[in-house]
Amino acid sequence: MSATRQPLTVLLAAPRGFCAGVDRAIQIVEGALDKFGAPVYVRHEIVHNRHVVERLEGMGAIFVEELDQCPDDRPVVFSAHGVPKSVPAEAARRDMIYVDATCPLVSKVHVEAQRHFNNGHDILLIGHVGHPEVIGTMGQLPDGAITLVETVEDVDRLEPRDPAKLAFVTQTTLSVDDTSAIVDRLQARFPAIAAPHKEDICYATTNRQSAVKEMADRCDKVFVIGAPNSSNSVRLVEVAERAGVKSAELVASANDVDWDTLGEIRTVGITAGASAPEELVQGLITAFRERFDVSLEELVVTRENVEFKLPRVLAQEADNA
Known part of the structure; x- marks a missing residue:
């Protein structure tokens, strides 16, 4: 017994x-394989999960770290984390077919950073060094335009050129509590600092x-x-x-x-x-x-019903299917 x-x-x-951004990114790789056939190259893991990556590899996706590992004559997908502006620029120079799977909420941070830069602000990015999203966001602007802030102690060490011309954005996947402490310190030290219109953490x-x-x-x-x-x-x-x-x-x-x-x-x-x-x-x-x-x-705690549209090149294919 x-x-x-x-x-x-x-x-x-x-x-x-x-989440909706991950779901969209995976659909983009699957859609690119349907439209263009295998292989489709993907710069960086499309999302950070080996189970997902290995399933897509089985369908014909080839994951690489840099664009120079991709042939000119096959499509390439950029990961959900976003890429520096130099990457699509290089793909266009090589006349490659590319599809950008950057999460729309990450793209929103890129747009914010560009807007602050255009307004003459020095930009602080709250995030983790080396993370692909941070690399992508910092790569939206010229070198030196964005300073990375990881901790409250980093805030205390800041010596901006003009405290009245500062703005901050954040990586989308941070701890809400950790980020709040950093934002509180930033606003205490630099009361004029420009904040995101809407919370950057997704x-x-x-x-x-x-x-x-x-x-x-x-x-x-x-x-x-x-x-x-x-x-x-x-x-x-x-x-x-x-x-x-x-x-x-x-x-x-x-x-x-x-x-x-x-x-x-x-x-x-x-x-x-x-x-x-x-x-x-x-x-x-x-x-x-x-x-x-x-x-x-x-x-x-809540129900989610967020959906993000596919890029036009793949959405048209889906509509015609």
């Missing part, structure tokens, strides 16, 4: 997983962090499905820990869970970063059901 399985409450965060990042905060103090452990190079996924782990959960862990899938170390847990929270597909979430729930007597509860 089999032993009785330990009861376990699984709290499932909502919203979680794919709705999906904010909603997923809110859902994790809501569940954290009810959980013995929170699992965030995502990739270590996914900024919004890493931030979800940090948000869970700050919100009071005993332990939060980033995993790529159920295969990464060390089941032997879970111990006498009673409640587990599950969420997924904005580039993690729902099938990985369901796979983790299935893995828990195989080991525990699971009671599943979805914790909904």
Whole structure:
């Protein structure tokens, strides 16, 4: 006779997983493969998730880091994180077919930065050094036009040319709380600093962090499905820990869970970063059901209904299909 399985409450965060920008970017690669045939080159991972990348590779996408790894005669897609202006300029010089999958909310930050620059402002970008989105945003303007700010301490070290001609923008996938502290310090030091018309941190990042905060103090452990190079996924782990959960862990899938170390847990929270597909979430729930007597509860903080249009070249193809 089999032993009785330990009861376990699984709290499932909502919203979680794919956001509209990620969904659009993946559709762009799939649409480019349909329209142009394989191979289609993609500069940088289209989104930060190996599961997604490997599925698209199986369909004929080839992922590269730089444009000089792409042949002139095949289409190239630019990733959801955005690219410096020099990249499409070089593609146009080489007479390449290219499709820009930059998330529209990232493009909004690019437009803001350009507007501030045109108005004669020095621009501060709140973000993480080396992240593709930061590289893309800084590459919208001439060298030196944008200064990266990562911490409150960075704000204290700033010595702008003219404190009255400053503006800031932010990476879209940051921790809301961390960014608030930096913005507060900026506005305290430079009261005239121009802020974004609308919050730069995207709705999906904010909603997923809110859902994790809501569940954290009810959980013995929170699992965030995502990739270590996914900024919004890493931030979800940090948000869970700050919100009071005993332990939060980033995993790529159920295969990464060390089941032997879970111990006498009673409640587990599950969420997924904005580039993690729902099938990985369901796979983790299935893995828990195989080991525990699971009671599943979805914790909904809001419903998302955002959709972004495809680029014209692919939208026309979809309309004609």
